[in-house]
Amino acid sequence: MTQSPRPVVIAGNWKMYKTIAESVDFIKALVPLVQESPSQVLLAVPFTAIKSAVDEAKGSRITIGAQNMNDASDGAFTGEIAARMLIDVGAEFVILGHSERRHLFKESNTFINRKVKRALSEGLKVILCVGETLDQLDQGKTHEVLKEQLLESLAEVSMEQMKSVTLAYEPVWAVGSDCPATPLQAQEAHHFCRDCIAKAWNPEVAEHLVIQYGGSVKPDNAKELMAQKDIDGLLVGGASLSAETFSKIVNYQD
Ligand code: PGA
Numbered sequence: 001m002t003q004s005p006r007p008v009v010i011a012g013n014w015k016m017y018k019t020i021a022e023s024v025d026f027i028k029a030l031v032p033l034v035q036e037s038p039s040q041v042l043l044a045v046p047f048t049a050i051k052s053a054v055d056e057a058k059g060s061r062i063t064i065g066a067q068n069m070n071d072a073s074d075g076a077f078t079g080e081i082a083a084r085m086l087i088d089v090g091a092e093f094v095i096l097g098h099s100e101r102r103h104l105f106k107e108s109n110t111f112i113n114r115k116v117k118r119a120l121s122e123g124l125k126v127i128l129c130v131g132e133t134l135d136q137l138d139q140g141k142t143h144e145v146l147k148e149q150l151l152e153s154l155a156e157v158s159m160e161q162m163k164s165v166t167l168a169y170e171p172v173w174a175v176g177s178d179c180p181a182t183p184l185q186a187q188e189a190h191h192f193c194r195d196c197i198a199k200a201w202n203p204e205v206a207e208h209l210v211i212q213y214g215g216s217v218k219p220d221n222a223k224e225l226m227a228q229k230d231i232d233g234l235l236v237g238g239a240s241l242s243a244e245t246f247s248k249i250v251n252y253q254d
Helices: 020-034 047-057 084-088 101-105 109-122 134-138 142-153 183-200 203-207 217-224 243-250
Strands: 009-012 038-045 060-065 091-095 127-131 165-170 210-215 234-235
Touching: 009 210, 009 243, 020 038, 020 047, 020 060, 020 243, 038 091, 047 060, 084 109, 091 109, 109 127, 109 142, 127 142, 134 142, 142 183, 165 183, 183 203, 183 210, 183 217, 217 234, 217 243, 234 243
Parallel strands: 009 038, 009 234, 038 060, 060 091, 091 127, 127 165, 165 210, 210 234
Antiparallel strands: none
16 A cells, blocks of 8 residues: 555544633543544644643644634634734644534635635645535535535635645534444545645645545544545544543544
């Protein structure tokens, strides 16, 4: 079997869970459990816990990031957070275009694209989420939706900047549903996304692009998903809230 040119990247998305103390306790517990893992380990934590999480994770293999940000550099936007503020507290990446942002907060591809460009130009890495709803799946529109989300959310992102982008394919119907995509279903969507990127940028960019799968990832399905050729990592919601459970996903090869 030929070696993948891409690293394995396993990320946890805590959503609106965990105080500072809970975050620190989690990281203390996780560090020894993942130190032998060949995977890169990322945690997207609540804004309020970023600084403490960064301090606690120092010297470990865990990288801390955020779950959202505004597209402006600064300004009169009550309640919003800017990329430079995330960098200020030590965040290294940000999740953008998560389905909960797209659907609950009505974020458009155009808005997400402005955020992507802002994050990259300020020096944050980006995990961009894409994925179809159940209706779109049923109507056979998965490819159409993925292509539109990819091309619109990543418009004007340079080849150089694409090195700081990770993609997460998260079918909306699989997120928080206990109903993950099958490995073959996910592989097919990942292959399609990589092909879109190859055509819109070039095959080399596509070859090096890490594409994570997300949606009801658990310790018992991680290995089978990761065995697929175009699945390079996992974006984990619910199962990332317990250090023990999350470590089993990070250590899926054991
Ligand atoms: P889930 O969430 O693992 O709980 O399905 C995934 C996500 O929202 O990123």
